[in-house]
Amino acid sequence: MSEARYEIDRRPILIVLVSRLRRQLWIGVLLTLFFLLLGLSPPQGLTTAGWGTLCVFALCATLYATALLPLAITSLLAIALVPMLGILGARETYAFFGSKVVFFILGAFMLSAAMSVTGLSERAATVFVRRFGGTPRRLVLSVFFLCAVGSTVMSEHAVAVMVFPIVRDIARALDLRQSESNMGRGLFFGMFWGCVVGGSLTVLGGGRGPLAIGILEEATQHTLTVGFLEYSLFALPMVIVLLLTGVTLLWRHFPPEIASTATALAELEERLRRMGKVTPREGVVGLVLVITVGLWAVAGEEYGLANIALVSMAALFALGALKWMDVQKHVDWGLVVMYGGAICLGSTMERTGAALWLTEQVFDGVGVGPQGLMMLIALGAAVATEFMSNSAVVAMLLPPALSLAEQKGIDLRAMTMAVVLPTNFAFLLPIATPVAALAWTSGYFRPRVVLRTGLVLNVFAWLAMALLIYGWWPAVGLY
Template sequence: MNLLRRSPQWLKQIRRPQYRWVWCIAAAIIYFAILALPLAEFDEAALKALAIFGVTAFLWSTSALPVAVTGLLVLFLIPFTGVLPPEQTYAYFGNRSVFFILGVFILASPIRRSGLSTRLALTVVSKFGGTQRGLILSVLILSAVMSFFLSSHAVAAMLFPVVLEVVQSAGAKPGGRFGKSAFLALGWGAGIGGIPSLLGGARAALALGLLRESTGQSISFIEWTLWSLPLAIVLLAIAYLLIRNIGRGTAVSMDQAKMLLKGRAKRLGNISKREIGTALITLLTIVLWIVRGEAWGLDTVAFLGVSLLFVFQIADWQEVEEDVNWGIFVMYGSAIALSAVLRETETSTALAQALLGWIDSGWLVFIAVAMVVVIFTEGMSNAATVAMVMPLAIALAAEHGIDPRAITMGVTIASGLAFMMPVSTPAMAIVIGSGYVPPSHALQRGFFLKSLGFLGLLALATLYWPLFGLQV
């Protein structure tokens, strides 16, 4: 269901592409209004940087323009206003995290194109989905495990037809308990699975790039997983209990669904050489990320895996061109450039002081930043939320003695707690768009899971991270 159908008529009108100029005029007003503010603590360069940040935050939060187009606008405004020279502005596209994201996106293409992901989904669901509870659990776990290695929206898109066919063949009705629980298992599992991984969503790699660019520090692949995995496991358990309760009291026939799955698995035939090659190279790349990622660099390992895929003729460049969202790299490069501008002009420090300077506790600052992210991530994409909040969060961390790695983990994990609205992540948009999950139900159930996830993040930062030297 499209949420815009429930919007007021005037809001529907101005969200149409032909009225995009209205949003652009509003962005221009914001830009010049910020420049006119009497802020003594901001010099001319800092005020220009703040104006660019204000325009970017407005456009990202309203989705008035595609994120890549907003990124291009950032890359125009920074040198045009004289905050940084063009050479320095565009140099931030050389950040290693941008290339790590590129490598991950290319690696994902043959996993889907070879049929490996479909075979895995059918195998797991047909083997463990013989009962209603078994199906719900298998979809939840499978989507979470796959989202550890692939972006959550890709996982949701790949598993959607499988779940849809099973739900329809079982006789479930749109809005009914069984269909609702099955699709929530898909959306929530895809979201939770990306939390403990640098591969499950580009927001983690973006946050890592901003951390490295600002402080010179980094977080290894294994550290990221180790520091966030307990929360993901707890959230999966809570999600299963919530979903099982949603599906309680309804009876559907699973016999027809099982026959359908067996038929689809049979049509796939024997596993192909391309699937085997894709699986072996993917596993090798993941192992190298774990054991050599810090020494070689995550980006270098990713490109090694990509190179092997093409050397052994497993990946096809034409398919990669179609599968990779190239515009997203403009967004990430511009986000890193904007972060650098805010840092070098000391805008982020001044803005953070103005917003949260009254707080004298690092722990309260951490809570406030995480809460802002949790709220923002339901109204805009989680990657855009990370890009917007990270510069301020790192400035606050430096001022209050918070380990910058801890604030990076806090921002990124909080941005992954997107279980309510379709605008927060494509996975939830796919789930709500199925027609089996009413938006109001996704909002209500998702709010409960999100709240428990936020409390779990605070417990993680208080009790678990100090064991590894992460101090909040």
């Protein structure tokens, strides 16, 4: 019988009150500051609407960063404040939410849900690891590459959620001790790094890519975008560097203490046996996935990524592979809402000139060239993402960065990539990304090890960014 247990906070009631209402108190302080700032006259060079937007931006950026409100709610608050303060009309403001990027994200989430619900993703993962995990080192690397590959077609969070129980069962089957097993650490670090690195390669790896593209498109009145294959092309060298770094770290830092993976393979065999044969639903989802990714790659520009995603979803429903209840349960609706609001806020910053004014104030007199500026902003994004959601970093940083790029004559697509790619450098803290948080729950992580290896990855990621900005992007004609 389950029993509830309770803890009684015996501290003085005033302290308890303050600690329990800390969130509300901070929100109260923020709102007070917000209204105080709003009451001030706009600074020189900024319109009243621009000043209002900047106040809303400051409020929402703080809320995104501190997570005092859920990200989605902060986004909705931004959408509501813009027309309420008379910055833009309600019709115009709410229209930003109808960005095609929001629908692309929705489609990608639904596809991911279809793979999870039918068990296709779990089966693929199990087969992959069983096929390539013949020795302890190969088993670790197969988990790393499985997650990297999986995160190119699914959200990295979804991949981590899918692979985590498989890796946990493998660790149990191999009797790996949490406190001392290098093999166990290697498996979970492999999962963690694989998801993060692989997720950087395509726009399907997470919501931040589509969000950044959406903000770029809105800022340029849909004259500029980054295509499905272009995104991967721009990110490729960085991903290769990080994959190599990951393999090296796994190889050097986590030499397995076991000699055989036979028991793990038996466990995976048993897992596959329990799954039974491939069901027609799995087959349909697999087929639709392949066709969808193919269409994104070859016809994404012509038909639009979002349109392809939504038609694929319709096909899944028409073929009976997916039910609406599955979609309701597995899609992260909060993220969809968050992206819509973030795009709205970013666009409003652009329209009212607030983004430009802000970047002028921040970067006025900074004596670096265009590439140096991109490196500087990329560094800001990389540092910020260790402490907050990567999508929130994009929402906060990209609109002013785009204004700055416009002012300094930097290619806007390059600036977009310079912001979005480093937001995935979340190799240190569990709060940085849900993948990291999940990996930490395994019990195999030790802060010292995470810090040591995470810093190495961050340094190499940073070097890879330099390679992109100074060498690769000019070479492939981005600017």
